[in-house]
Amino acid sequence: MKPHRLVVLSAVIVLSSTFLCAVTAQSPNSAPPRGKNGRTPESSPDESKVKVGEGSLKPRPESSQRQETDRVPLTIGDSPSGASDNIRLAVDLVVLDAQVIQQKTGRIVGNLTKEDFVITEDGVKQEVTHFGQDTLPLSVILLIDRGGCLDPFSDRVRHATLEALQRLRPQDEVALMSFADTTELVEGFGRGKDRILAGLNHLPPHDENAEHCFSRAFYEAANYMKRAGNPDGRRVILMITGVTAFFDCPGPSSEEARMAVFESGSVVCGIIPKTAGQRIENGIMVAAAGVGGLFKAKTSNLKQLAEQTGGEVLSDKPENLDRTFNDLIDHLRTRYTLGFVSTNRKRDGSFRKLKVQLARQPQASEGRLVVKTKRGYVAAKDALQRDEMPRVK
Numbered sequence: 001m002k003p004h005r006l007v008v009l010s011a012v013i014v015l016s017s018t019f020l021c022a023v024t025a026q027s028p029n030s031a032p033p034r035g036k037n038g039r040t041p042e043s044s045p046d047e048s049k050v051k052v053g054e055g056s057l058k059p060r061p062e063s064s065q066r067q068e069t070d071r072v073p074l075t076i077g078d079s080p081s082g083a084s085d086n087i088r089l090a091v092d093l094v095v096l097d098a099q100v101i102q103q104k105t106g107r108i109v110g111n112l113t114k115e116d117f118v119i120t121e122d123g124v125k126q127e128v129t130h131f132g133q134d135t136l137p138l139s140v141i142l143l144i145d146r147g148g149c150l151d152p153f154s155d156r157v158r159h160a161t162l163e164a165l166q167r168l169r170p171q172d173e174v175a176l177m178s179f180a181d182t183t184e185l186v187e188g189f190g191r192g193k194d195r196i197l198a199g200l201n202h203l204p205p206h207d208e209n210a211e212h213c214f215s216r217a218f219y220e221a222a223n224y225m226k227r228a229g230n231p232d233g234r235r236v237i238l239m240i241t242g243v244t245a246f247f248d249c250p251g252p253s254s255e256e257a258r259m260a261v262f263e264s265g266s267v268v269c270g271i272i273p274k275t276a277g278q279r280i281e282n283g284i285m286v287a288a289a290g291v292g293g294l295f296k297a298k299t300s301n302l303k304q305l306a307e308q309t310g311g312e313v314l315s316d317k318p319e320n321l322d323r324t325f326n327d328l329i330d331h332l333r334t335r336y337t338l339g340f341v342s343t344n345r346k347r348d349g350s351f352r353k354l355k356v357q358l359a360r361q362p363q364a365s366e367g368r369l370v371v372k373t374k375r376g377y378v379a380a381k382d383a384l385q386r387d388e389m390p391r392v393k
Contacts, residue, residue, distance in 0.1 A: 092341065092342065092347070092379070092380045093129075093130070093339050093340070093341055094121075094339065094340055094341070094342055094377060095130070095265070095337065095338070095339045096119075096310070096337075096338050096339075096354065096356070096373055096374055096377070097234065097267055097310055097335045097336070097337060097338075097373060097374070098117070098310065098335060098336045098337075098338055098356055098371055098372065098373040099310065099312075099331060099334070099335045099336070099371070099372040099373070100112060100336070100358070100369055100370070100371050100372075101369070101370055101372065102367045102368070102369060102370075103367060103368045103369065103370045104367045104368070105367065108330075108331060108334050109369055110133065110334045112336065112358075113131070114128050114131035114338075115359065116358055116359050116360075117131075117336070117338055117356060117357075117358065117359065117371075118356070118357045118358070118359050119338065119340055119354065119355070119356050120354070120355045120357075121340075121342055121343070121344065121352050121353070121354055122344070122352050122353050123353075124343055124344070126340040126341075126342065126343060127340055127341075128338055128339070128340055129339055129340055129341060130337070130338070130339030130340070131336070131337065131338060131339070132336070132337045133334065133335070133336050133337065136230060136234040136337060137169065137171035137172050137173070137230050137234060138168065138169075138172040138173070138230065138234050138235075138236060138332060139172070139173050139174075139189065139225065139228035139229065139230040139234060139235045139236070140168070140172065140173070140174045140175070140236045140238055141174075141175045141176075141177055141221050141224065141225060141236070141237045141238065141266075142161070142174065142175070142176050142177065142196070142238055142240065143177050143178075143179060143217055143218075143221050143237055143238065143239040143240070144176070144177070144178045144179070144203060144239075144240045144241075145178075145179060145180070145212055145239070145240060145241035145242065145243075146178050146179065146180045146203065146204050146205070146206050146207060146210065147179070147180030147181065147206075147207055147208075147210035147211050147212050147213070148180075148208065148210070148211075148212050148242065148243060148281060149208050149277070149281055150208075150242050150275070150277050150278055150281055151206035152240055152241050152242040152272075152273050152278070153203070153206070153240060154273065154318055156273075156318035156319055156321065157240065157271075157273050157318055157321055158200060159322070160318070160321035160322045160324070160325050161200065161240070161325065162197065162200070163322050163325065163326075164322075164325035164326065164328075164329060165193045165196055165197070166193065167325075167326065167329045168193065168329075170191060171191070172191070173189045173190060173191050173228065173229060173230065174187075174189070174190075174193075174195075174196050175187060175188055175189045175190075175224065176196050176199040176200070176203075177217075177220070177221055177224070178203050178204050179212075179213060179216065179217035179220075180204070180207055180210035180211060180212070180213065181207075181210045181211050181213055181249070182213070182216070183213070183216055183217050183220040183221070184204060185224065186199045186202060186203060186204075187199035188224075188227075189227060189228060189229070211246065211249055212241065212243050212246040212285070213246070213249035213251075214245075214246045214248075214254070214257070214300035214301075214302065215248040215249060215251065215252055215253055215254045215256070215257045215298075215300045216249055216251045216252055216257070217239070217257075218237070218257040218258075218260070218261055218268070218300065218305065219251070219252035219256060219257040219260050221237045221266075222237070222257065222260035222261045222263065222264040222266055223260060223264070225237065225264040225265075225266050226263075226264050234332075234337070235264060235265050235266040235267065236266065236267050236268075236269055236311070236332060237261070237266045237267070237268050237269070238269045238270070238271065238328075239268070239269070239270045239271070239302060240270075240271045240273075241270065241271075241272065241302065242272065242273065242275075242278040242281060242282060243278075243281060243282045243285045243286075243302075244270070244272065244282060244285075244286060244301060244302045244303050244313065245285055245286050245289040245299055245300065245301045245302065245303075246285055246289065246299065246300055247288075247289065247292060247297055247298065247299050247300075248297075248298040248299060248300060253298055254298055254299060254300040254301075255298075257300065258305060258308070259351070259378065261305065261309060262309070262351070262374070262376060262377055262378050263378045265377070266309065267306075267309050267310050267311040267332075267374070268302070268305045268306045268308075268309045268311045269306060269311040269312055269313065269314075269328060269332075270302045270303070270306055270311075270312075270313035270314070271313075271314055271315070271321065271324065271325065271328070272313060272314070272315035273315070273316075273317070273318045273321060274315050274316055274317050274318075275317070275318065289301070307372075308374065308375050308376075309374045309375075310372045310373035310374045310375075311372075312328070312331065312372070314327065314328055338356070338373075342379070344379075346379070347379060347380045347381055347382045348379060348381060349378060349379055349380070349381030350378070350379050351376055351377075351378055351379075352376055352377060352378075352379055353375065353376045354373070354374060354375055354376050354377060355375075356371045356373045357371060358371060
């Protein structure tokens with residue numbers, strides 16, 4: 001990039017962001033003051049305690065990361081009924097999540113069968129061997145943005161989040177993470193809503209001088225998702241933020257984060273609380289990311305990652321987010337679970353492109369149907385040494 005162009009671009013971004021922060025700081029609609037640690041004044045450190053020892057989020061050794069997401073027991077849908085729970089087949093079952101909607105209306109379609117779906121991997125048709133709908137529990141990571149000029153997690157958004165947690169089932173598991181310049185694990189995976197309710201009172205304070213480090217946040221969330229107890233296709237990284245794009249921060253790149261999300265088997269979703277200030281900040285960030293892309297600057301985009309993993313990004317005014325959260329939970333509940341054993345038996349750790357289509361479209365009067373699902377997965381990789389291979393008992 002030519003030096004004068006870099007200076008002009010940087011000046012525009014800095015001046016625009018500074019102006020936005022100055023305006024929002026004086027806004028009468030700003031969030032009420034919080035305590036010195038960013039908590040509501042009535043909260044006390046003794047009321048609930050954050051787990052320690054889990055929040056470092058250090059990358060785990062490569063050999064332990066690669067084998068966790070593609071080998072799952074054949075236990076869903078129409079799996080063979082005579083199989084023993086203690087037997088793990090020596091094949092890699094690829095499991096994916098799919099949502100079918102009417103393109104014009106956005107209405108969820110929930111009356112399809114296994115025969116209605118066609119899956120191809122790298123252009124080769126695969127046999128759908130496992131099928132189900134709303135039969136698996138959820139593993140959800142709430143990933144809350146604490147950086148930037150505006151705090152997206154206002155009291156109304158907090159209330160909507162609490163209401164959404166009430167819709168989860170006892171077998172669902174939830175973890176809570178926050179991010180800005182760094183990513184912090186506030187509450188690890190577990191069942192029971194009270195843990196997360198307490199964790200929300202221990203979020204790090206909002207820091208308007210901090211960045212929205214999407215690339216690091218998605219990378220760390222995806223790596224932690226590998227500790228989830230629920231299989232692929234029901235793993236959800238739900239980001240609550242006011243912006244949809246940002247430049248990569250030092251550390252994992254956006255491409256490394258994207259591959260980590262695919263390896264973890266996660267669906268990425270987003271909730272955007274819409275305000276006047278949010279629209280300004282997001283507009284600045286999206287424009288800056290677009291200009292930066294012309295000069296090969298690396299950026300992360302929430303909407304693109306959601307589309308690539310079969311998720312969705314919903315936005316509404318904070319006072320309407322109760323309904324928005326409910327819609328998102330309902331969408332997750334009505335997703336189809338599809339499974340197949342790849343005809344490509346190589347365990348080479350390669351990325352393989354997926355395409356899911358409907359075997360037939362309805363009549364034109366009923367409207368075209370669209371399938372939303374992840375666009376690929378990372379194949380399992382054989383361990384290099386014999387003692388790293390799973391032992392059969």
